[in-house]
Amino acid sequence: MTTVNKIANRQVICETLVEQAATDRDIVVLASDSRGSAALAPFAKAYPEQFVETGIAEQNIVGIAAGLASAGKKPFVASPACFLSMRAIEQIKVDVAYSATNVKLIGISGGVSYGALGMSHHSLQDIAVTRAIPGLTVILPADRHETRRATEALLQHEGGVYMRIGRNPVQDCYESAEAIPFEIGKAVELRQGDAVTLIAAGETVRVALDAADALAAEGIACRVLNMHTIKPLDAEAVLRAARETAGIITLEEHSIHGGLGAAVAEVVVAHQPVPMRIVGIPDEPAITGTTAELFEHYGISVANIRELVADLLRER
Amino acid sequence: METHELKRKAAQIRMDLLKMIHGAKTGHTGGSLSNTDILTVLYYSMMKVDPQQPKWPDRDRFIASKGHSVESLYCILADKGFFPKEELATFSRFGSRLIGHPNNKVPGIEMNTGALGHGLSVSVGIALAGRMDGRDYRTYTLMGDGELAEGSVWEAAMAAAHYKLDTLVGIVDRNRLQISGSTEDVMALEPLRGKWESFGWTVHEVDGNDTAALETLLRQLPTVPGKPSLIIANTVKGKGVSFAENVPHWHHHVPSDDELALALAELAKEAGETL
Numbered sequence: 001m002t003t004v005n006k007i008a009n010r011q012v013i014c015e016t017l018v019e020q021a022a023t024d025r026d027i028v029v030l031a032s033d034s035r036g037s038a039a040l041a042p043f044a045k046a047y048p049e050q051f052v053e054t055g056i057a058e059q060n061i062v063g064i065a066a067g068l069a070s071a072g073k074k075p076f077v078a079s080p081a082c083f084l085s086m087r088a089i090e091q092i093k094v095d096v097a098y099s100a101t102n103v104k105l106i107g108i109s110g111g112v113s114y115g116a117l118g119m120s121h122h123s124l125q126d127i128a129v130t131r132a133i134p135g136l137t138v139i140l141p142a143d144r145h146e147t148r149r150a151t152e153a154l155l156q157h158e159g160g161v162y163m164r165i166g167r168n169p170v171q172d173c174y175e176s177a178e179a180i181p182f183e184i185g186k187a188v189e190l191r192q193g194d195a196v197t198l199i200a201a202g203e204t205v206r207v208a209l210d211a212a213d214a215l216a217a218e219g220i221a222c223r224v225l226n227m228h229t230i231k232p233l234d235a236e237a238v239l240r241a242a243r244e245t246a247g248i249i250t251l252e253e254h255s256i257h258g259g260l261g262a263a264v265a266e267v268v269v270a271h272q273p274v275p276m277r278i279v280g281i282p283d284e285p286a287i288t289g290t291t292a293e294l295f296e297h298y299g300i301s302v303a304n305i306r307e308l309v310a311d312l313l314r315e316r
Numbered sequence: 317m318e319t320h321e322l323k324r325k326a327a328q329i330r331m332d333l334l335k336m337i338h339g340a341k342t343g344h345t346g347g348s349l350s351n352t353d354i355l356t357v358l359y360y361s362m363m364k365v366d367p368q369q370p371k372w373p374d375r376d377r378f379i380a381s382k383g384h385s386v387e388s389l390y391c392i393l394a395d396k397g398f399f400p401k402e403e404l405a406t407f408s409r410f411g412s413r414l415i416g417h418p419n420n421k422v423p424g425i426e427m428n429t430g431a432l433g434h435g436l437s438v439s440v441g442i443a444l445a446g447r448m449d450g451r452d453y454r455t456y457t458l459m460g461d462g463e464l465a466e467g468s469v470w471e472a473a474m475a476a477a478h479y480k481l482d483t484l485v486g487i488v489d490r491n492r493l494q495i496s497g498s499t500e501d502v503m504a505l506e507p508l509r510g511k512w513e514s515f516g517w518t519v520h521e522v523d524g525n526d527t528a529a530l531e532t533l534l535r536q537l538p539t540v541p542g543k544p545s546l547i548i549a550n551t552v553k554g555k556g557v558s559f560a561e562n563v564p565h566w567h568h569h570v571p572s573d574d575e576l577a578l579a580l581a582e583l584a585k586e587a588g589e590t591l
Contacts, residue, residue, distance in 0.1 A: 066427065
């Protein structure tokens with residue numbers, strides 16, 4: 001059983017960057033009046049000369065980051081995912097991806113983290129738009145431990161990355177950061193099984209694990225793939241799942257259009273068609289509530305997964 | 317380079333770019349002609365660049381925020397030896413790296429531009445990096461006047477003043493024309509000087525087709541330490557080709573065979589007269 005975690009992923013990013021900046025003076029953190037919401041105030045305090053505040057100006061923050069990168073810096077932009085991925089998408093496309101600058105874009109408070117604040121503050125299309133841009137890597141870490149490993153990987157990776165995290169602490173999926181074999185573009189099989197495969201990313205990984213564990217107790221062994229990198233997608237892991245299990249259920253804190261489910265379906269439909277279910281937020285402004293309430297409402301839940309697994313097993 | 321040589325060089329670059337656009341049957345002719353004098357002064361008189369080491373860390377930077385007038389830039393980079401001049405014939409052709417907007421796979425080009433309103437933000441980042449690393453390079457950004465309707469320009473203008481980036485020089489190619497007509501009819505920019513001054517910049521106006529005046533001004537910058545410099549370069553769209561000057565459709569008009577011959581004759585005279 002996992003312990004209750006009180007450390008948000010954003011704090012882990014800050015800790016990791018503070019550690020690394022001690023020896024790497026090229027790391028630059030940029031915030032758009034978001035140092036508090038990104039939990040980056042400790043970095044700004046520790047390394048003021050490696051911190052750039054742009055005010056509430058998402059287009060400008062991405063352009064400035066690209067300029068810094070073109071002059072050899074390693075910029076990390078931390079800004080709410082809803083604004084960063086939409087207001088600045090042209091800068092992301094041209095200044096980061098097309099110009100091939102080494103900019104790391106951290107979309108904070110992603111998905112429905114701001115559940116009660118309405119559609120303006122939800123980022124439920126960000127995966128769809130970022131993964132359609134050539135040259136951009138898209139990552140959603142599952143918990144604080146994976147966030148640490150992902151942040152370390154970003155520091156080693158040359159090129160543009162969009163990494164989305166949620167606002168609140170999430171329950172652990174891993175026991176420690178050291179226990180994770182994190183590699184960009186390589187899915188992690190967290191549960192073995194040949195009944196149905198659950199593919200999740202970000203905060204839905206914990207839900208997939210809970211569902212798999214509940215089903216395992218009933219004698220149904222579901223495979224769980226943590227697809228932390230949505231682009232480039234680990235097509236091999238998807239195709240193995242398509243061949244070896246009765247079907248695939250994707251779980252995402254994102255619109256059902258264009259996100260993880262679509263990415264998996266694109267691979268499956270071309271090479272190994274199998275029954276699939278895409279679970280996410282339907283094509284509507286999401287209802288008001290906490291992340292937990294919204295997950296429950298939209299079926300990102302153990303109960304719904306159990307039913308969908310039963311469906312797929314009947315179709316086998 | 318001596319002043320009369322700059323004028324001659326500008327005429328040669330105009331001839332090169334007209335031939336290139338004519339050959340490719342596409343290009344942004346008017347804007348490239350209007351900014352040729354500015355680029356000529358930057359690349360032949362002001363900027364520390366090394367064609368043998370395009371990524372030299374101490375180089376001065378040029379960002380073509382008005383990326384659509386890339387033709388003059390390609391011609392200058394080829395002339396300086398960043399890449400072979402023969403490659404200009406591939407401009408806009410299938411598979412060419414000489415795309416119709418700046419492409420940083422071409423040696424000497426820093427960033428891919430073309431979407432307007434991006435260049436000044438990028439330049440702020442480059443200038444900040446220079447300060448962090450203790451390098452004294454200059455960052456020059458050329459913007460179109462029509463481009464200034466993009467809000468992101470003003471986000472960057474605010475940041476440049478906030479961070480006191482006096483190594484940054486913004487140049488507005490003030491040719492007063494955009495694709496639909498006069499800038500003042502499409503979306504009025506005046507009072508333009510007042511706008512930049514109120515954003516914390518030191519503003520200078522100059523005849524942007526006068527290479528000597530441009531050179532004199534650029535050498536004085538920054539006139540106020542701690543402030544970014546903005547040059548309103550009053551230019552004539554289509555400059556150097558009498559029948560293209562101030563004619564809006566020359567924005568991306570491709571010269572016919574006859575027009576090319578006439579234009580080259582005019583420019584050859586210009587290049588010759590100033591020898």
